[in-house]
Amino acid sequence: MDAIKAAILAGADAVYCGLDKFNARNRATNISFQQLQGILRLAHQHNCAIYITLNILIIDSEIPALFKLLNKLVNTSIDGIIIQDLGLFYLLHKYFPSLEIHASTQLTTHNEGQIPFLGQLHAERVNLSREMNLKEIKSLSRLAHKNNISTEVFVHGSNCLSFSGACYMSSVINGNSGNRGRCSQPCRDQYITTAAGKNYPLNLKDLSAFYELQELAEAGVDSLKIEGRIKKYDYVFTIVKTWREQLDAYQNNSALSADNSALFKVFNRDFSNGLLKGELHKELFIDNPRDHSIQHLSEIQDFSNAEDQENAALAFYKEKEALKKAVLTKINNCSIEKGALSIKVSGKKGFPLKIQVKSPEESFEMYSSLPLKETQKNQLDKHQILKRLKSINDTAFEINHLDLKGLDPNVFIPFNELTALKKRILYVLMNNRDFIEPIPHPVLTKPIPCPTKPRLSVLCSSANELRLFQQTKASLYYQLPNSLGAESAHLLLLFKENPRLIPWFPSIIIGDDYENAVTFLREANPRQIVTNNTGIAFEAYKMGIPWIAGPYLNIVNSFSLISLKENFHCKGAFISNELNQEQIKRIKRPENFELYFSIFHPMVLMTCRQCLFHQVSGCEKNLHNNSCQNNCEKSKSITNLRGESFFIEKSKGNLHTIYAEKHYLNTGIIKDIPDHFSNFMIDLRKIKTNTQIKKDPLELIALFENCLHDAPRAIEQLHKYIYPSSFLPYRNGI
Numbered sequence: 173m174d175a176i177k178a179a180i181l182a183g184a185d186a187v188y189c190g191l192d193k194f195n196a197r198n199r200a201t202n203i204s205f206q207q208l209q210g211i212l213r214l215a216h217q218h219n220c221a222i223y224i225t226l227n228i229l230i231i232d233s234e235i236p237a238l239f240k241l242l243n244k245l246v247n248t249s250i251d252g253i254i255i256q257d258l259g260l261f262y263l264l265h266k267y268f269p270s271l272e273i274h275a276s277t278q279l280t281t282h283n284e285g286q287i288p289f290l291g292q293l294h295a296e297r298v299n300l301s302r303e304m305n306l307k308e309i310k311s312l313s314r315l316a317h318k319n320n321i322s323t324e325v326f327v328h329g330s331n332c333l334s335f336s337g338a339c340y341m342s343s344v345i346n347g348n349s350g351n352r353g354r355c356s357q358p359c360r361d362q363y364i365t366t367a368a369g370k371n372y373p374l375n376l377k378d379l380s381a382f383y384e385l386q387e388l389a390e391a392g393v394d395s396l397k398i399e400g401r402i403k404k405y406d407y408v409f410t411i412v413k414t415w416r417e418q419l420d421a422y423q424n425n426s427a428l429s430a431d432n433s434a435l436f437k438v439f440n441r442d443f444s445n446g447l448l449k450g451e452l453h454k455e456l457f458i459d460n461p462r463d464h465s466i467q468h469l470s471e472i473q474d475f476s477n478a479e480d481q482e483n484a485a486l487a488f489y490k491e492k493e494a495l496k497k498a499v500l501t502k503i504n505n506c507s508i509e510k511g512a513l514s515i516k517v518s519g520k521k522g523f524p525l526k527i528q529v530k531s532p533e534e535s536f537e538m539y540s541s542l543p544l545k546e547t548q549k550n551q552l553d554k555h556q557i558l559k560r561l562k563s564i565n566d567t568a569f570e571i572n573h574l575d576l577k578g579l580d581p582n583v584f585i586p587f588n589e590l591t592a593l594k595k596r597i598l599y600v601l602m603n604n605r606d607f608i609e610p611i612p613h614p615v616l617t618k619p620i621p622c623p624t625k626p627r628l629s630v631l632c633s634s635a636n637e638l639r640l641f642q643q644t645k646a647s648l649y650y651q652l653p654n655s656l657g658a659e660s661a662h663l664l665l666l667f668k669e670n671p672r673l674i675p676w677f678p679s680i681i682i683g684d685d686y687e688n689a690v691t692f693l694r695e696a697n698p699r700q701i702v703t704n705n706t707g708i709a710f711e712a713y714k715m716g717i718p719w720i721a722g723p724y725l726n727i728v729n730s731f732s733l734i735s736l737k738e739n740f741h742c743k744g745a746f747i748s749n750e751l752n753q754e755q756i757k758r759i760k761r762p763e764n765f766e767l768y769f770s771i772f773h774p775m776v777l778m779t780c781r782q783c784l785f786h787q788v789s790g791c792e793k794n795l796h797n798n799s800c801q802n803n804c805e806k807s808k809s810i811t812n813l814r815g816e817s818f819f820i821e822k823s824k825g826n827l828h829t830i831y832a833e834k835h836y837l838n839t840g841i842i843k844d845i846p847d848h849f850s851n852f853m854i855d856l857r858k859i860k861t862n863t864q865i866k867k868d869p870l871e872l873i874a875l876f877e878n879c880l881h882d883a884p885r886a887i888e889q890l891h892k893y894i895y896p897s898s899f900l901p902y903r904n905g906i
Contacts, residue, residue: 173203175400176211177503178409179220183416186221186395188254194238195225195353205244205566210508212249213568221251227276229351229728229906230257231751232758239613242268244566246608247598254299256337256351259731261293262739267611272296277326278337278351280679282308283686284315285707291319292710292739299324299397301335302379303781305450306387308683313392322394327381328411328435329399331447331456333359333374334778334830338679338724341777343750344832345816347904351726351750359778360461364811366788370459373787373810374830377458380443382415382432385422406492407438409499436468437492447781452796454786510570517557518578519544525552525585526578527593531569531601538596540589547584552576560590561597569601616730619760621847622767628877631676631773631855635666637869638673641856644873649676649702651857652692653825655685657802660692667696677703679724680779680827693717700743713740721745723770728906730760737762744768744850749775749836752905753844766850771841772876773855774863775832775898777818784820784828801825807860819861835863837897839879839887852880867893 179187189211190202203211208224215222224245230238242264245253252272255261256279264271275281275290277299290298298321300312313323332339339350341358348354359374366373379399381388388396398415400408414434421428435443442464446456458464466485475481511532519525525540550556554576564571598607629647632638641648650673656663667673675698681689690711693701697717703709704722712719721727721736723746736742744766747756761767783796788808793800807821817833842852854876856869865872875893878886891897 173207173211173508174405174500174503175403175408176203177214177506177508178405178499179400179412180215180218181502181506182409182412184220184398184412186223186251187215188223188225190225190353191241193241194228194230194234205241207508208250209248209566209568210510213511214506214508216249223252223254223274224250225254225276226260227254227256227278228353229349229726229748229750230260231755231906232729232760233755235263235729235731236613238263239267239611242271243608243610246271247566247602249568249602252296257729257732258293258725258727258735259729259733261295262731262735263614265294267614269294270608274324275299276337277301279706280335280337281312282335282680282682283705283707284312285686285690285705285710287312287315287321288319289706289710289740291321293735295321297322297324297395299326302326302331303335303447303682306384306391306448307450309388309393309448310391311683313394317392323392324395324397325381325388325393326379326399327384327388327396328415329379329403330401330441331376331379331444333376333780333782335680335781337726339778340750340775341830343904343906344775344777344901347900349750349906352906358812361812364813366810368785368787368790370457370787372459372461373457373784375441375458375461376456376782377442377444378440379445379447380432380435381445381448382418382435382443383428383430384445384448385418385428389422403439405503406496406499409502410434410438410495436465437488437495438465439463440465440468442468452782453794454783454791456782457787459787510568512572513564513569514573514575515561515571516575516578517552518576519583520580521546521583525589525593527597529597529600534600536600538593540585540593542585542589544580544583544585546582548582551582551584552579556587557590560587561594563607564594564598564601567598567601614731616760619848620763622761622850624850626842626849626880627851628873628880629674629768629851629853630873631853631857633857637856637858638666638670640869641873642670642672643870646873646877647674647851648672649674649853651676652678652689653823654678654680654682654827655798655801655825656688656692657685657825659825660688664692664696667698671699674698675701676722677701677705677708678826679704679722680781681705681707682781702746709736709740709742713742718743720766720768723747723749723768724776726750728755728759730758730762733759733762733765737765746770746853747849748906749773750901750906752902753841755905756841756848757845761848767848768851768853769841769849770836770853770855771838772894773836773853774819774857774859774861775834775836777830777832780828780830782828783822784830785822788820801827817862819859821859831859831861832898833862834896834898835861835894836899836901837863837891837894838899838902839890840899841902842879852876863894863897865894 192202254274256276274297275295282301316323342355343349348356514530516528528537631649633651700718702720702722704724726748728748746768785791811817819831
């Protein structure tokens, strides 16, 4: 609450804040619905918008509670909602179209196909991926504006190592999904010292674009976003105030400040703008996750002795305490109380009922359309009137005085007439907006059983694997790289020669790589594709190519399936591997739609644009560039202090990927949830983990086929030949 007040008082144009459910900051002290009303009142008095964060994945069992909340939010003066879940886009547009929708950075928006994709889902603002450089931001902003969408870009605060929304590290390791707001930040943990001499090899510096304001404006960015999650009020006040002054200077055509010293006086891990500048150098990292403020002080003042350094540190802490005290005084003088309403009810038999309302801002009166009647029972009294008017207390106002002195005794008016008066009062209090009656949550029919036995599909990534797998009857997927580069012609020929082959598009495809991927899709014109990227999904939809939503689109509810089918003619979808058995069972398959599930694969923990080998093994290049992207092939492992190993792989044309120490193997789902899936997939790419596979690929495929056909001992044999493995996400869920 104090941080929200601090942001408003420091001059924020808008604040994103989470309620106590459905937001991506579960570790924060979030606010109640009643507190929200006071916040709205305070913010709007300061010309500050309030956006509510519902930016997590929503599972089917939560839909009733979600609708209960949305039915309340739609009758507040909130300015918008930021979301991640594809099913929630569908539900908001269909049932709550008056709510403005912002697409969260968790949707990993980084290419030109994703903008119209989100536009078709009725997003009005898109938070771009934090990994974008200025050139890419300019291109995406220009396209967004053509689609009547505004863009928002992070300019200050914590950086995630992974593309947001594409990180499963906390989920796989601790059962705390970042897609549910429970990230435990294992990337910032200490690891056994690497060959490059780093103890925190995955720890990034904080982002600061303080000196790039003009370039961001010229790139067409509409909104600058400060990351303030779980930060204290003095941090929020200092950062917002500093940025507010810089932005005011820009808008007033004044000289921009060259002094960012205030930003170092609150928590920071040092700053970098390398991602924004497109400079993927080793200076993006810092080998210490704690506050860098004192270290920065030492660096800029270059103390000659320890005593001077200690005195400077004491003076710094004293300054910080003075700042805290000053900000706290401002906050404590800032009320988030609701507006007090005084209501006077009067009327005589045979005349209309009169209700006079007085708020801190205005006074008005209403009259009933029917006259009061005399009665000996159900007469109007304080209890009856408060019962009919109580929903007024769910607004930014609260009834604190009710005067019935002018009301005749033993009079009556139909309760629906009182309800109509309440709606008219709410219309005025809600700035001339109609009160929206609660909408019941949609109830889907029972799951439609899959009409056929599940089939097997195999994912590969090399021509050698493909030649081997051609001997099987399984469907064959071929993993395309993040960057096709010079391989495009070779891959086109591969697909022309192998019409059975189904392209598998990765999650991240940026800039020119995206244009190349679209060209490849058009020229290959495959019979169908699997895509983990919504931009490619949109292109396939436009071209009329049947497409399947891949597992890294993280589909977790039935309404996401409906949305993909109705909006983009999606043929089928993989269900997220983050879900547990009960959560998967609740998902209902739309008619003429196929469900897929990956039962064996190396577990991706994160996908990164930065070079991780700078920190792990060292690298002779200071900058990661297109040549590195297309040509580098390396793999290393790191181990945390609990003895858990993680495998870093960089293959030609691909981004850096971190894998868990064991492969995922889940044969239980075949019997646990029968008649649910059309297809089970196994990933036989040669990705190194600690899992040992003691059968050749063709024998493995035969064993998995036997599992699907209930062959005796097939499951037992698989677990004998694939060891160790894990299916913790299937137990934990999200």
